[in-house]
Amino acid sequence: MTFVTHSPVWRPFTQHALQPGAYKIVHAEGAWLAAEDGTRFLDAISSWWVITHGHRRPEIMEAIRRQTESLDQIIFAGFTHEPAEALARRLVEITQTGLDYVFYSDSGSTSVEVAIKMALGYWRHRGEPRARVIAMAHGYHGDTVGTMSAGARSVFNAPYEPLLFDVARVPFPQAGKEQETLDALDGFCREGAAAFIVEPLILGAGGMLTYGADTLREMKRICEKYSVLFIADEVMTGFGRTGTLFACEQADIVPDIACYSKGLTGGAVPLAVTMCKRKIFEAHYAPDRARAFFHSSSYTANPIGCAAALANLDVWAKTDARERVANLCAMQTERAARFARDPRFSSVRHLGTIVALDLKIAQSGYLATISLDLMRFFNARGLLLRPLGPTIYMLPPYCATGGELDLAYAAIDEAAREFGG
Ligand SMILES: *Cc1c(COP(=O)(O)O)cnc(C)c1O
Secondary structure, three states, rough: EEOOOOOOOOOOOOOOOOOEEEEOOEEEEOOEEEEEEOOEEEOHHHHHHOOOOEEOOOOHHHHHHOOOOOOOOOOOOOOOOOHHHHHHHHHHHOOOOOOEEEEOOOOOOOOOOEEEEEEEEHHHHHOOOOOOEEEEEEOOOOOOOHHHOOOOOOOOOOOHHHOOOOEEEOOOOOOOHHHHHHHHHHHHHHHHOOOOEEEOOEEOOOOEOOOHHHHHHHHHHHHHOOEEEEEEEEOOOOOOOOOOOOOOHHHHHOOOOEEEEEEEEOOOOOEEEEEEHHHHHHOOOOOOHHOOOOOOOOOOHHHHHHHHHHHHHHHHHOEEEEEEHHHHHHHHHHHHHHHOOOOOOEEEEEOOOOEEEEEEOOHHHHHHHHHHHHHHHHHHHHEOOOOOOOOOOOOOOOOOOOOHHHHHHHHHHHHHHHHHH
């Protein structure tokens, strides 16, 4: 059965009363998913932003197979293994100079929790405890209690609000109003804070909101002025999404702490890292057990995950990987331009491989369910798109061809005729 309706599975971000079923996928390759009955879906959002080069990239699949012949999971305290050692060395090499230490975990949320804990540990162990976190309006950093606290408050976390800790929040730097963000950040930093956490250049789940590299650089400069730690949440932006390997490269900044997860293994298996500057590691370094960094995931540095990530870095080392990203960026620029003056959409935006447009909705009756209505509309046309409210965005795997993008844009055009105002 291709559309599974009766199942004990409780799915994520799903209202089962409105979305009673799910398509059962049996095969994935390149930019495509295939269901049991042969129905195909173009994966225009890279399976929730994790797939980078394409599904089942052969080098990564082969590395996973090979790794299973020698190691499965081993404890990572007191013991280590070559895939984790080699991957850490390679990550230090390819990230911006200064990110010298690599802490392993297994999801984006965890990598952010680790970053926040590192920041608080840093200040405490220096003997100047600071606990305030500054974040940005509309930010998203994960779904655990700590990361929800740093993220925007919304219907998604309303029931848990009593548990969320308070953060200082700067406004999103809207075009032309960047100074308001910078002034707010300066004010909060001056009052004293442990860290500022931000998604560089584009806020993903907050609606694919983009801002400039100049603003990012300026925010980093303000944090430096007050020695507030700068945490870059590159969980979505890492590994090519914004056109460069990492978004921070475009602002020529080195964060004090950086989080990477989606795309680290090319999307094949879960793995995450939190990288940091030497001073943060050194603040935890002392002949005193109490100053150790007390965090561990059971599956820390899983060897199969590390092998997949190493194979992913090998793919990136080939020039055609970067060429493919550059081509996809150019194809997306061209297609975004076509919609830029389309009166059915507002604020068409584009950054690297990502395009987002806000559909002006015809009937207010659609408002509450627009994202579900659009999702169904696209699914029925063999397309995996998951609008965020009325924001339709494309975030395809890097192997997507111009023809495949056109299929998706044709469906978006059709959706605008159906739902647009
Ligand atoms: C997806 C995401 C996370 C959370 O990652 P998970 O692996 O889903 O826990 C954190 N930050 C950003 C910017 C993300 O896009």
